[in-house]
Amino acid sequence: MPTKFGLKNTSSRPSRPLVTPSNPLIISVLTTLGSILISCCIWRFSIRLIRVREPRRGMFQWPFQALVSPGQYVLELAFAEYFLQRYPRESPGPLRERVNALIGKRNLPKWIKAASLQNLVFPYDDIDKLKRHDKEPPVRSVFWALFGTIYLCFGMPEVYRVLFEVIGMDPEDDYCQPKLRRHLDDVDVVSVEFEEQLSWLEVAAYKVWPQLMEILGYPLQMIDNIPEITEARNIELGLGLQLCFLHPSKYKSEHPRFCFDRLEYLGQKIQDLVMAERLLIKYIGAPGKWLQEKHGRLLLNKLWALSEEKHLQRFIIYGENVENKYEHNRRLKNPSTTSVQQAIHGLSYCVYGKPDVRRLMF
Template identity: 70%
Template sequence: MELSSSLTPFSKKLSDISFSSSLSPFPLQLYPQTSKPKNLRVLAVAVGPSQELPRNSPQRLLKELAHRKKATAPRKKVPPKRFILKPPLDDKKLTERFLNSPQLSLKQFPLLSSCLPSSKLNTADNTWIDEYLLEAKQALGYPLEKSDELGDDNPAKQFDTLLYLAFQHPSCDRTNARHVRSAHSRLWFLGQYVLELALAEFFLQRYPRESPGPMRERVFGLIGKRNLPNWIKAASLQNLIFPYDDMDKLIRKDREPPVKSVFWALFGAIYLCFGMPEVYHVLFEVFGMEPEAEDCQPRLRRQLEDVDYVSVEFEGNKLSWQDVATYKPPQDALFAHPRLFRACVPPGMHRFRGNIWDYDSKPQVMQILGYPLAVNDRIPEITEARNIELGLGLQLCFMHPSKYKFEHPRFCFERLEYVGQKIQDLVMAERLLMKHLDAPGRWLQEKHRRVLMNKFCGRYLREKYMHRFIIYSEQVQDAYENNRRLRNPATTAVQQALHGLSYTVYGKPDVRRLMFEVFDFEQIQPKSV
């Protein structure tokens, strides 16, 4: 090996220079110049083979380690197919896919159409239908004939398809098919709010003096996820959900999620095809739910004495589920849901007619909300009576519990808030289903939660400056005046109570009007900085 280097001239003697190396000694040849050189050239030659590093040398150990790493390095894993990006469909194929989708086949029933699968059922789907659907229909008490034979104007024509999708929970074999997985998740997304609203209306009419707190406990006792396997077993549907396992031997985390998913989706399908009365029939007749069962009773708590009257139809009479399911309002009824209105607005509210709020605040509130709506009544007195009751209901919506609740427990917005919260959830769910045809249920659930988050609900009310009409007690008024965190839950409750009132007086279309036209629930909220 030959080394050459150029050095700048220096004053030391050449004899004072020494070189040390771990290699074998090598001769050094220097060529001094008589004249003062500009560059000094050094040549070095190594003779003999290079010695191996000692066994314990750190350099040797590092070399061996690097060599071993090269030999044992794992091969690169190929990503799963679902993570590989595919080229987007061209416009023609995308148009064909949407036009051929069953979701666009029913113009008469847009909500039902939006819950159908995104593509037609294939051979594997029809195989499950042929093998198991009759068993499911027999357990639920439905006729065994195919629903396809019904007329196009009957929503029950799609019942076989929706019933099949309801049983395809995320742990079953068919969940790998995109159209099955997405359609099932959309059904359970709708079904959970259907159940909540159905039981809220039932308990509000069955217990006209009870506050919403115990009612929520009753609902949870009936349809809480811990009790759902019992209802599935009572209807003998467990073999359709767990065809290869014994449901009783599964641990809770393996048993409850599939059961909950199927239970919710089942009621989503029933609601779409047969309506709310059939939901009550399946809940209490097929699954055998008992409102007076011990395990769904609310915990004991101190009750405020209720000295006020209830409507005549509730006095000394506990309504059964048949009374609620089969009730049809009379032809000249004041409201869309008269009995539910009577259950939420006590008759004693008439004592507040003509007070300061009635003269000062009610006209402003009605102007903001667009009330009263134009209704073609046969008798003018009906319109006048409805508007009077609507004004009393509005005053109740703005009546905070701190004002009269301790002396008159039902003179506050709590019961209207309860039904309003449930109808608000259902209306928003229906809106999202029809608006996002290709979205799975979990995405819709997240979107639903973000839009209806409590702070946003109260925020819409405050944007209309309607929070200044809320009736507080003097003590609470002083505490809330400069404390936004205390005030916001009250505005949220008033917002939901307004939806409950509009549902009982004018029906679900007016709830949609309030949510999406008056308060504009779908407005894009700015991100918090």
């Protein structure tokens, strides 16, 4: 009979219980190796079906498709974190160009070949002779599923190790550099270049609205051995919340970093990964395409629900010249409200980690 995913159960006899080893370490290793091998090897046999008409939905699904979306979001989050720390004064535009130059669909076949995995994806060695539309889709799916498996089994440090040591990606190479563009002067009033410099205590003297802190449930109760760590974390949280609600129309022309752009960029990536993990665990046997559609609908509903329920849009600070326009035009206000929500997710990930992002979303 049909299941809730649209798949048919064709089994006519009950499945026999599997005999598994009793050592937890052996179970973990076998699970990891099995997931990676399935992710890489299955395309070797499926490459012949690329030109075949796509079968009716629900009748044919590859077992590793559910790992494709987490792998994609893991890679985007990994490089977003890296480049945001590596280039603290760059806007998200150049950062996206750097990420796309590394893990864009045109460059993934090169990394598969550098890792000597082309034989597991294609039945022959020379993949350079293949046409792009025959080569890029299977390579992209295998690459994403591979890193989705690595992340779920070993965590983010292993993802960085495989990217930089095994595959040999170089984020500082010439092909990763963004296009030249006109940059606004990034004046930093707290740097040593100015005679009248502000201390961090003076910068942190501005208090965030207590009502906003109460709505979001901040600050969280954290147990620290050193009291100064808790105080510093709360100061970072207060300064970050100011940026989360600071629209680019306010100060970006004079101070490019005084807006929510960078936090919004990070928040997009972490909320995608958190949602993908939740759906993968909740619907363990669901097809990959169904999970992707569910991911988009549910994430959009979560963003709207939190913003509308908590009335966060009333805290957004716009520029004087566009304030009336944004407040009375939903086509302008809705994207800015979504950006603020994503910036809050990025801030919570920076200050408290991924568990706090789950708390805000669910």
